[in-house]
Amino acid sequence: MKYLVTGSAGLIGNQIVHDLEKSGEIVYSSYNNVKPVNGIPIKLNLLNLEDIRKTFQKIQPDIIIHSAALTDVEKCEIELELANSINVKATEVIAKEVEKTNSYLMYISTDYIFDGKKGLYKETDSINPLNNYGKTKLLGEKIIENNTSKWSIVRTSTPFGVHSLKKTFPVWVYENLKNNKKINVLEDQFTSPTYVPNLSKMILEIVSRHLEGFFHLSGSTKISRFEFAKIIATKLNLDSSLLNPVKIDTMPWKAIRPIDSSLNVSKINAILKTKTYTIKQSLDNYVPQLSDSFSL
DSSP states (O other): OEEEEETTTSHHHHHHHHHHHHTTOEEEEEESSSOOSSSEEEEOOTTOHHHHHHHHHHHOOSEEEEOOOOOOHHHHHHOHHHHHIIIIIHHHHHHHHHHHTTOEEEEEEEGGGSOSSSOSBOTTSOOOOOSHHHHHHHHHHHHHHHHOSSEEEEEEOSEEOOOSSOOOHHHHHHHHHHTTOOEEEESSOEEOOEEHHHHHHHHHHHHHTTOOEEEEOSOSOOEEHHHHHHHHHHHTTOOGGGEEEEOGGGSOOSSOOOSBOOBOOHHHHHHOSSOOOOHHHHHHHHHHHHHHHHTO
């Protein structure tokens, strides 16, 4: 069985490749700029559609996990064509190449396809993205659904883990508080923070069983950014008084963010042996890793 993971230098893709390789699978790890440490590296420029076609023809993977995307929400709002090229056009070519070989495709999507008016969204809830990032990811979902026969779409929320190049929310909190810097943290935006090693295990169980359809894979705790930051500070023995709670409407963002994009994970917990982590379970596993990476 041959795997191809796109975006393997990213936070989620890197973990998936690591776990696949550890289990003895043949896994090609595609990248654009930063060559991945794990897997069989293969350079892939998602802006070059012919390059995508040639890569698929060369490798002929049995299973594709498409995690590559332009995920910078502000950049997606400003550079509309770039976001469309990477998140939509490249996804369409991948979907059509997958269908040619009757392979299985998993697409990593986002909680930002929801408008945040409800929270704890189920897979069957209405979708209404507020920003261009969410809109391009939703278009990607539709492309997968309409162009491939064997597929799964995974939506996740606020992923975090240890990565040498990716500064996730807990790292941002740690670095600022460690240096005694006061930071503004949203008290009225809620998500379901997701520990990436837990996410990867759930993803690989879905893929190994060739499950099809939509799945919400995230942490099982709905929490505000501010409360999340306070827990991180406590876990790391840092000064939580440096955290300044602010409202989302005070942020100078071009892209609108959903107020509550938390996900309901009851479906996946009923299906998989691997269960979603609570925020406590996630941080109990994550903090020692973070401590080691920063030599705390």
